[in-house]
Amino acid sequence: MENVKVLIVDDEPNIRDLLSTSLRFAGFSVHAVGNGADAVNAAEKGAPDIILLDVMLPDMNGFSVTKKLRSMGINAPVLFLTARDETADKVTGLTVGGDDYMTKPFSLDEIVARINAILRRTKQVETEDSVLEVGEIKINQDAHEVYANGEPVDLSPTEYKLLRFLMSNPNRVLTKAQILDHVWEYDFNGEMGIVESYVSYLRKKLDPITSEPLIQTKRGVGYMYKSTKSSN
Amino acid sequence: MENVKVLIVDDEPNIRDLLSTSLRFAGFSVHAVGNGADAVNAAEKGAPDIILLDVMLPDMNGFSVTKKLRSMGINAPVLFLTARDETADKVTGLTVGGDDYMTKPFSLDEIVARINAILRRTKQVETEDSVLEVGEIKINQDAHEVYANGEPVDLSPTEYKLLRFLMSNPNRVLTKAQILDHVWEYDFNGEMGIVESYVSYLRKKLDPITSEPLIQTKRGVGYMYKSTKSSN
DNA sequence: GGTTGCTTTCAGGCGACTCTCAGGATTCAC
DNA sequence: GTGAATCCTGAGAGTCGCCTGAAAGCAACC
Numbered sequence: 001m002e003n004v005k006v007l008i009v010d011d012e013p014n015i016r017d018l019l020s021t022s023l024r025f026a027g028f029s030v031h032a033v034g035n036g037a038d039a040v041n042a043a044e045k046g047a048p049d050i051i052l053l054d055v056m057l058p059d060m061n062g063f064s065v066t067k068k069l070r071s072m073g074i075n076a077p078v079l080f081l082t083a084r085d086e087t088a089d090k091v092t093g094l095t096v097g098g099d100d101y102m103t104k105p106f107s108l109d110e111i112v113a114r115i116n117a118i119l120r121r122t123k124q125v126e127t128e129d130s131v132l133e134v135g136e137i138k139i140n141q142d143a144h145e146v147y148a149n150g151e152p153v154d155l156s157p158t159e160y161k162l163l164r165f166l167m168s169n170p171n172r173v174l175t176k177a178q179i180l181d182h183v184w185e186y187d188f189n190g191e192m193g194i195v196e197s198y199v200s201y202l203r204k205k206l207d208p209i210t211s212e213p214l215i216q217t218k219r220g221v222g223y224m225y226k227s228t229k230s231s232n
Numbered sequence: 233m234e235n236v237k238v239l240i241v242d243d244e245p246n247i248r249d250l251l252s253t254s255l256r257f258a259g260f261s262v263h264a265v266g267n268g269a270d271a272v273n274a275a276e277k278g279a280p281d282i283i284l285l286d287v288m289l290p291d292m293n294g295f296s297v298t299k300k301l302r303s304m305g306i307n308a309p310v311l312f313l314t315a316r317d318e319t320a321d322k323v324t325g326l327t328v329g330g331d332d333y334m335t336k337p338f339s340l341d342e343i344v345a346r347i348n349a350i351l352r353r354t355k356q357v358e359t360e361d362s363v364l365e366v367g368e369i370k371i372n373q374d375a376h377e378v379y380a381n382g383e384p385v386d387l388s389p390t391e392y393k394l395l396r397f398l399m400s401n402p403n404r405v406l407t408k409a410q411i412l413d414h415v416w417e418y419d420f421n422g423e424m425g426i427v428e429s430y431v432s433y434l435r436k437k438l439d440p441i442t443s444e445p446l447i448q449t450k451r452g453v454g455y456m457y458k459s460t461k462s463s464n
Numbered sequence: 465g466g467t468t469g470c471t472t473t474c475a476g477g478c479g480a481c482t483c484t485c486a487g488g489a490t491t492c493a494c
Numbered sequence: 495g496t497g498a499a500t501c502c503t504g505a506g507a508g509t510c511g512c513c514t515g516a517a518a519g520c521a522a523c524c
Contacts, residue, residue, distance in 0.1 A: 017302040018328060024307065025329030025354070108328065156470055172374045181327045193512095194472060200514060218376050219480070219511065220389040388481055425501095426483060432503055451491065451500065 004125050006115065007048035008032040009039040009065070010081065011058050015104070018186060019052060022108045028115075036060035036068075043074050049125050050115055055082040055101075066099075077118050081106075098122040105185040109165050113141060134167045135227040136210045148209040155205065158183070162198050163206075166215060166225035175222040199223055236357055238347070239280035240264040241271040241297070242313065243290050247336070250418060251284060254340045260347075268292035268300075275306050281357050282347055287314040287326075287333075294326065309350050313338075330354035337417040341397045345373065366399045367459040368442045380441040387437065390415070394430050395438075398447060398457035407454035431455055 006028045010016045016032045024030045033042050036059045043051065051069075055062040062080055069076075080101035098121050102114060119127040120142070132139040138147045144160060146153045155163065161183045166174065176192040184194075199215055207213050216224045238260045242248045248264045256262045265274050268291045275283065283301075287294040294312055301308075312326050312333035326333055330353045332346060351359040364371040370379045376392060378385045387395065393415045398406065408424040416426075431447055439445050448456045 013303060014299065017299055018325070021302060021307070021329040158471070171372075173376050175327070175332070177333060178327045181325055186325050190472065193474080196512065197472075197514080200512095204514090217512070221376055224375060390482070422483065425485085428501065429483075429503080432501095436503090449501070 003029055004050070004119065004127075005029045005031070005046060005048045007039065007042055007046060007051045007076075009034075009036070009052065009057065010054040011035060011056075012054075015054075015081075018108070019111070023112070023115075026112045034058075036065045039065055040068050040072070043069055043076070044072060047074075048076050050118060051076050051078045052111075052115075053078050053080055055080050077122050079111075079114060079118060105187045107161060107183055107185050109161060109182040113164070117141065132164065132167055134170045134225065135214060137163070137167060137206070137214065139164060139167065148206055149211075151209055153205055153209065155202075158198060159202055159205070162195075163202055166223065170225045170227040173218045173222045173224045179223070195223075235261060236282070236351065236359075237261045237263070237278060237280045239271065239274055239278060239283045239308075241266075241268070241284065241289065242286040243267060243288075244286075247286075247313075250340070251343070254414075255344070255347075258344050266290075268297045271297055272300050272304070275301055275308070276304060279306075280308050282350060283308050283310045284343075284347075285310050285312055287312050298326075309354050311343075311346060311350060337419045339393065339415055339417050341393055341400075341414040345396065349373065364396065364399055366402045366457065367446060369395070369399060369438070369446065371396060371399065380438055381443075383441055385437055385441065388433075390430060391433055391437070394427075395434055398455065402457045402459040405450045405454050405456045410454070427455075 004027075006023055008016055008019050008023070008030060010019070010032070011034050013034070016034065020030050020032045031042055031046055031048070033039050036057045039051070039053070039057075042048075053062055053065060057065070060068075062078075066078055069078075075097075077098035077100075080099065081104055082101055083104050098118055100114060100118055102111060116128050117130070119125055120130055130140065130142045132141060136149050138150075139145070139160075140147075141164070146155055146160065146163065162179065165179065165183050176195045179195050180188065180192055199217075203213065203215055206215075212228075214226055216226050218224055236259075238255055240248055240251050240255070240262060242251070242264070243266050245266070248266065252262050252264045263274055263278055263280070265271050268289045271283070271285070271289075274280075285294050285297060289297070292300075294310075294314075298310055301310075309330040309332075310326075312331065314333060314335055316335045316337075330350050332350055334343060334346060348360050349362070351357055352362055362372065362374045364373060368381050371377070371392075372379075373396075378387055378392065378395065394411065397411065397415050408427045411427050412420065412424055431449075435445065435447055438447075444458075446458055448458050450456055
């Protein structure tokens, strides 16, 4: 997981900064550029392990950039970023090999998960495990499947993302603002009450199966996923 | 813990002085400015380890300042300060990476705790341990959990903050005024009798578990957390 | 086009927490 | 020993945060 190099290519500075900051915090080594030409240069010199590439760039589009890269022998997998309306037709044919694509706006937790999934598949570097198991809950991130005490649990996409975020920070209180910023799309404009709602949904599905409530409320602070094991 | 540089950005001189004084006393190296432009300059020259940033500034808002900072390669984590009513909409997207936010009015002890928590997570400098253990009481600050002789104790937020403050000054008498100033929000307008009440609450919860009363009354002066062990 | 499931908001209700007050207990000075 | 200051603590009013059910928007899928 150490020293994974990510190249970010996006012409919107906001997105670039957002991605840089949060991927750097997630432990990646980050380099960000704003157009296709710079991307080709940076990829040549920096030898990234994965490339985050906005499909619509000022100078060239995703097709051209990847074509150029491949012709230069740069085979790092690409995670394409596209606006929501330009989905199907523009992207088809792009995600060959280990590539993948995400629509904007995305959630920060989700993009880290996708990067790890791609690296796992292409296996060019050591990555996180695809199975996240904390206490009585087990998540298979490749299959998007959740088990509580071995019993499968059916979760909606948002429920799944929330649970994954909580489980990747066990025994640490997370504020509702942090949860909102990591689990919801970055342009989400609503209130934090939605976190309460989804915690309630998760509890309703999980608590009947587990031996004890796993998501604890820390009144006035936030929520915490409790793992009984690591009791220090 | 030595030589941690904090940059304070707030347009209200009162808040600026309050923060400067108390953070300096807490052992930080402090620099304070009153607007976004100065903040960018100061951050560039001073290379702070953490930035305290009011969201609403006269010239630019928190978003713009951080954007500018990030684009300049300054990746110091940011602790945002926001008024209580402008929480939801203004705050979304702020707690990226190691960042966090607090609502005004805050308590001084709380802000020091949050600064340490952020530095701990981003690990760019040596910081205090997340576990505070003095005598028979142990506090896990990440989980907001308290143990007395290994037994978990359930505390309200204010009880927790009071205990933490007492424990971080063991074997030293703290006056009620000091306690009020550090544990309660800076605009608290009530009487000091409330400290007596909360000390009473703490004793009722802790004394049955510990071998001896831990919070001692120094009549006419204040209270002291007694630690038999670390007598320095 | 209608059905279905998911997301998001909202409001009622409930329990927990904060803060105040006052009577009783303790300590200290003299 | 007496009085005065200080502290302790139980009771209570009011507030705040959190939970949850209900329902309105959305989007995807037959």
